[in-house]
Amino acid sequence: MKLKKEYMVLAVIVVALLLYILFKSPDKTHYRLPEVGKIVTNDISKLVIVRPTGALTLERQGDKWRIQPQGYPADQNLVDRMLKTVGDFELSTLVSESKNYTQFDLTEDKKISLEVFGGEKSLRKLDIGKTASTYQHTFVRLEGDHRVYQAKGNIRQPLDTDIDRLRDKTVATIERDYVTGISLKIGEETLTVKKREEPAPPPYAGTEDSVMSEPGPVWATEDGLVAKENIINGIINTLANLRCSEYIEGKNKEDFTGPMLSITVESTSTVTLEIFDKRDDNKYPAISSQSDYPFLLAEGVVNRIKKTPDELLVKAGEED
Template sequence: MTRKTQYLILILAIAGLGIFLWRDKADQIHYQLPTINRVPGSKISKITVRQDQETIVLRKDAGSWTLPPRGYPAHRGRVTRMLRAVGDLQLSALVSQSTHYERYGLDQNQAIRVTARDRQDRILRRFEVGKTASTSQGTYVRLADDPNVYLTQSNLRSALDVDASSLQDKQVLSFAPDRIHKIDLQLAGDPGISLHTTSEQGKTKDKNQDQPGPTQVRWVTAQDTTVNATAANSLIRQLSSLRCARYIEDKDKEDLRAPQLRVTLHGKSTHDLRLFSLSGNNSGETAGTSSDNAFPFILSSPAAKQIQERVHKLVP
């Protein structure tokens, strides 16, 4: 091979490499990821999540998140996760420019369609969520008016794949147990009983004389009869963070009458729980209303049974 031929081959190789690098750079520019600005959660006042035939709406009213149309309270922790997922959306890679969305979980039947709006109902963010990538923690997404499929930096599906029941805050009573000093109990057909705490100084005996001991707290009736303190304290602890199994969709609190049991707890504030037997209810569940919640609810059978057992230990 002549020196001239060698030079010619070298020149062609350099030219080919230059063309390759130029095309690669052009591709990088062509595939530049969209810039997505962060949306603070405080600016979002409404989130709509649509998946297949189900639509869930979350709305912020007077600083609290609720689920229309009934207005059930929304679970604060789950709403916070959703706000972060929506507001902090960031992309890590362009995955596909094809419109074959099924493999990414972004077709009509699988995609989760998310829209976030402000107080004036202006759209702040709109995108679709698909499957979680098998090779990373990211999720496949499509942005509004963009046919491309992208990969996110974090797992959005775990925060946005929700149903209405899982978003409801089902806590129906909430208070500090150590603040309660009086309990009123009333069973159906019974005049009721009132219990309160009383304290007395205990004594510790030594060889020479009685010494003051720790203060002892008793639960007593109005007639100063001591009752089962373990049952009283267990009842208070259970009710201090009582959660329902579900809300009753077709009733208001006023529709439930003649409670089978009423428990009123007095502390810094007063908390009232009423339990009802529903006609035709064969599930073993019990309906209830609470002063701490605006909606009637169903307690699970174990929870209702535990409350009733503890009350019966206190009522002679």
């Protein structure tokens, strides 16, 4: 009887093992990923990003974003990448339950913490670690959850930034097709040129297939001195979407006086740019009527603007 019971127990164990092997799939996921849900980017009003080197807050104001508490305008392209990253956020796999975060760069000295707000409501809060070796996933932790997950995509890179990189570096914009005048002052010399339309020249005489030339713009002073069109166009193109290399911290526009170069461009709006003596690092301090902050321009940019009357005007016998 005892032997019979042992056989029955053994049979039950064997059946249980067979059932386990039968229904167990090596690829089957035996857990459920948290429901994170989608965030509509238009609902996002604020992003708070904390990196080991510091924190920054991005806040929507109308259709623009500003870095707070400084109030600096943010680069819209970089903000759009951040918003897309938040909107596309999706978990793919549970990676670890061990609470050992070092290998995932989810420790205090490595992680990036992100909190997303819609109005005053917190929509999402998570820690972001390193990107997987394939750059197709990123290790993350959700608020209140000790486990480590993989999120789809490289979500760290768009958020791993600082205030200087995130600031909008655009310091002047002009509608190049509507520029009507340029005034350039270097030291005590001032040169002002205005745009006028040149009448079309007559067709060449004696040719049957002569074609009338289109009238073209001419840049000239009040005295009729003609400016070189290629140099004028170079100045306009440089100022059409002028970006600085960096902003000057701890200084106000009022701290800069006596520019070595001043240029005013008349277009749909008037823009004035003042450039000061070059620093030892070959960068030029400057201020713009379209920016609230002093900034630095690279030497190459200034060289495209800094033109003396002798360089700008067409000399006798010289073609434009």
